[in-house]
Amino acid sequence: MKTLLWVEHEDGGIKDATLSSVTAAARIGEVHLLVVGYDVGAVATQAAAIAGVQKVHVADDVAYAHALAENVAPLIVQLMAGHDVFVAPATSNGKNIAPRVAALLDVMQISDILSVEEDGSFTRPIYAGNAVATVRSRDAKKVVTVRGTAFDKAAREGGSAAIETVASTGDRGVSAFVSAVIVRQERPELTSAKMIVAGGRALKDSETFAQHLFPLADKLGAAVGASRAAVDAGYVPNDYQVGQTGKIVAPEIYLAVGISGAIQHLAGMKDSKTIIAINKDADAPIFQVADIGLVGDLFQVVPELTAKL
Amino acid sequence: MKILVPVKRVIDYNVKPRVRADGSGVDLANVKMSMNPFDEIAVEEAVRLKEKGVATEVVAVSIGSAKAQEVLRTALAMGADRAILIESDAEVEPLAVAKLLAAVQAEEQAGLMILGKQAIDDDSNQTGQMLAALLDLPQATFASKLEVAADSVTVTREVDGGLETLKLDLPAIVTTDLRLNEPRYASLPNIMKAKSKPLATRAVADFGVDVTPRLETLKVTEPAKRVAGVKVADVDELVAKLKSLGVAA
Ligand SMILES: Cc1cc2nc3c(=O)[nH]c(=O)nc-3n(C[C@H](O)[C@H](O)[C@H](O)COP(=O)(O)OP(=O)(O)OC[C@H]3O[C@@H](n4cnc5c(N)ncnc54)[C@H](O)[C@@H]3O)c2cc1C
Ligand SMILES: Nc1ncnc2c1ncn2[C@@H]1O[C@H](COP(=O)(O)O)[C@@H](O)[C@H]1O
Numbered sequence: 036m037k038t039l040l041w042v043e044h045e046d047g048g049i050k051d052a053t054l055s056s057v058t059a060a061a062r063i064g065e066v067h068l069l070v071v072g073y074d075v076g077a078v079a080t081q082a083a084a085i086a087g088v089q090k091v092h093v094a095d096d097v098a099y100a101h102a103l104a105e106n107v108a109p110l111i112v113q114l115m116a117g118h119d120v121f122v123a124p125a126t127s128n129g130k131n132i133a134p135r136v137a138a139l140l141d142v143m144q145i146s147d148i149l150s151v152e153e154d155g156s157f158t159r160p161i162y163a164g165n166a167v168a169t170v171r172s173r174d175a176k177k178v179v180t181v182r183g184t185a186f187d188k189a190a191r192e193g194g195s196a197a198i199e200t201v202a203s204t205g206d207r208g209v210s211a212f213v214s215a216v217i218v219r220q221e222r223p224e225l226t227s228a229k230m231i232v233a234g235g236r237a238l239k240d241s242e243t244f245a246q247h248l249f250p251l252a253d254k255l256g257a258a259v260g261a262s263r264a265a266v267d268a269g270y271v272p273n274d275y276q277v278g279q280t281g282k283i284v285a286p287e288i289y290l291a292v293g294i295s296g297a298i299q300h301l302a303g304m305k306d307s308k309t310i311i312a313i314n315k316d317a318d319a320p321i322f323q324v325a326d327i328g329l330v331g332d333l334f335q336v337v338p339e340l341t342a343k344l
Numbered sequence: 345m346k347i348l349v350p351v352k353r354v355i356d357y358n359v360k361p362r363v364r365a366d367g368s369g370v371d372l373a374n375v376k377m378s379m380n381p382f383d384e385i386a387v388e389e390a391v392r393l394k395e396k397g398v399a400t401e402v403v404a405v406s407i408g409s410a411k412a413q414e415v416l417r418t419a420l421a422m423g424a425d426r427a428i429l430i431e432s433d434a435e436v437e438p439l440a441v442a443k444l445l446a447a448v449q450a451e452e453q454a455g456l457m458i459l460g461k462q463a464i465d466d467d468s469n470q471t472g473q474m475l476a477a478l479l480d481l482p483q484a485t486f487a488s489k490l491e492v493a494a495d496s497v498t499v500t501r502e503v504d505g506g507l508e509t510l511k512l513d514l515p516a517i518v519t520t521d522l523r524l525n526e527p528r529y530a531s532l533p534n535i536m537k538a539k540s541k542p543l544a545t546r547a548v549a550d551f552g553v554d555v556t557p558r559l560e561t562l563k564v565t566e567p568a569k570r571v572a573g574v575k576v577a578d579v580d581e582l583v584a585k586l587k588s589l590g591v592a593a
Contacts, residue, residue: 045505103510104473105482127503131485134438134470138477143439143558146468156562161467162361166370169562210482210512213498217505226504230591255591267523273488273502280462280522282504288591298360305570309589311582317575326573327585339579344586 036064039092039118041111041133043126044070044078051227052124054085054188056181060122061087061189062151063179067118068092068196071107073100079198086193096203101212102128108135110204115140115176125180125283133180142174149185163279163302183226184285184306218272220258225277228258230288233277233304236264237293237315237333244270247333248292251341260284260304262294278303293333296321313337345455345492345514346401347390350445351383351419353412354465367563370465379415382460384422385520388527389490390458391423398492399456401425405448407436413543420538421530427543432555436548438466440555442474447551449479454515456497461486461519472519482512486521 038060043050060066067090070079079093092114098106111132115121121136123129125147137144148157149167156171157179225231232252238244244265252259260282261275277284279302289307294300296312296319304310305324312325315332322328329336355361356376364371379387393399404419404427406412416427430444449457462469476483484499488507491498492514500509502521530538548555576582 101508104476108477127486127501130469131473131483134473135477135483137470138439138442138474141439143437144468144470144474145559146470160567161564162355162370162465163467164567165361166363166564167567168564171560171562172558173560174558207482210484210510213509213511215503215506215508217503217508263522272506273521273523274504274506279464279467288589299357305567310570311585322575323572324570327582328573328575329579329582330575331578336579340582343579343583 036119037067037117038063038065038120038122039067039069039111039114040122041129042068042070042078042082043124043128044072044075047077049078049081050126051188051224052126052129052183054191055183055186056122056124057085057087057189058186059148059151059181063120063122065089069094069111069114071099071102071110073097081191083196083198084192084194086190088194088196091196091198092201093198094201094203096205098203098206102132103210103212104132104135105207105210106204107132108139109207110201111136112139113204114201120177120179123180125182129180133178137178140176140178142176142178143172144178144180145170145172146180147182148179149182163298164305165298182283184283218274222252223256223258225258225260225275225282225284228284228286230255230257230290231260231284231286232257232290232292233260233262233294234265234270234292235262235294236268238265238270241270247337251337254341254344257290262300291321291325292337294321295319296324345399346403346452347393347399348403348405348449348452348454348457349383349386349390349419349424350405350441350457350459350471351387351415352380352406352460352463353377353408353415354380354463357381357464363564363566367565369561369564377411377414379418380460380463382462382520384527385522385524386458386460387419387422387424388525389520392525393492394423403428403452403454405430405445407432407441407444409433416543417538418530420541420543421535422528423534426541429543429545430548430551431545432548434555435557436555437557437559438468438471439474439558440553442471442478443553444548444551445471445475446478447553456492456515457517459517459519461521472517476517479517481515481517483517484510484512485519487518488521488523490518490524
């Protein structure tokens, strides 16, 4: 089987989510990468160096600059004539593009796979991760998106794949990029951080959120996450949200501060190795999944903890 | 401009799903069901566009069993003008749902279709994108803001690093994220009024779409359960625990 994996890149670098997807693709078959974008020569070189990659296809065109699904999907569909399985990381771009490809190929996508089984079936979470389904596709070609936390990252070095240029399929001219507000975090990225400090509604406002959680996170070298309630209330931007509909994370340590533990939040972090919870309500559901719990008022506990670390 | 809003009947988001012991699926008997939360947001957005005079008609569509009428009535009570139920007792996969919706669009010729970004039961996150592909129309997924002009829609999307704004030619497909709006509760008078709004029932066969499942579910299991660990008494104990995990200096 030949897989074609869409490479997620940003500012000339390949994102970690792609590396986890390489591992997933390698379980399915031969790994061919597709680097699409504008001025992506350097990205293609990096892609060719990833361990386990057999071939890299590169499509370089200004029409691909913003990964618009309308422009990228036809290119992928064309390349799928020579591949069996299309793979994309389940990132916001991957989730945007892959189903468009699937429908054009007339196949049902398998979203968010957690594993590739011996018999060619896949497991995937449903109902906010409260259940895991094992599914097999009857389609001749397949389209899957990969949950990054479920697979180890392939090594960035060790491969020496051939690079092949693909002609652009051009701009469909039906959609256009207008602008972006991308927050450049100085802290580690949520989805690949070893440790996360996350805050909930209890943090009151953006100032108290920053004042309590940022110094703690910085002392621990941790990324900062949040519950939906904290994001909705404007304490932090949307890309901090962890959960069923936010980011899926699985760090070594997840420290939840003033988060109740709704199932939609747990869906995004329950695969963390060690969960620590600070909450003033001893009956908060987060304590049912926490390895270490501290019942107390965060406004006392957090400053004290930061000071003692 | 007409707006088409597909809505799905799913397990209520407050209910904790229970996996059947025989591995055949999730137990939905006697479980509270509701409109998919993202679809409520879609209906709300469409109704607001009508209230602003941008849209002229809001049509809600659901594919599901006769019970999906309940969620269509909810959409009507929120302000949709009419509803279409495509009845199917068997589960219909996103690809087939998208094909049925494309067939509905061929009849309705809506200027905008607003879907939820994902159904909270299958968590597929694909129907809107598939519909856009089948109709060869532009798409903007994960919308947190939407501005409709005469022949285009400008959409702000929630993406991994922050926010992105796209401009799409109409007709277009938009899928909703949580922060697009806060859906209204239907008032009692509106719930009463909704009972007399038109709700057409159609058969899958009317549309000539093959809905045979492409995916076979071999089994459904419960994920490994986490168990509650220990409670520490104070910050000093927590610091000690952190040290034993090798993180604190
Ligand atoms: C379709 C849908 C999708 C959703 N997706 C997500 C998602 O992706 N991510 C997500 O997080 N949520 C999601 N939610 C929302 C989720 O259901 C909860 O509403 C949300 O997670 C609650 O956030 P919270 O725990 O911060 O707030 P609350 O539930 O209000 O909890 C606040 C907690 O803080 C504690 N507290 C208060 N004061 C203090 C103090 N001084 N010291 C210590 N503790 C204190 C309280 O005891 C309480 O436990 C979704 C909901 C829906 C319907
Ligand atoms: N059976 C259905 N009937 C109507 N709309 C649906 C149905 N299934 C999915 N949708 C729409 O597609 C969106 C995404 O669903 P999914 O791709 O299954 O996660 C939902 O939020 C609905 O707007």
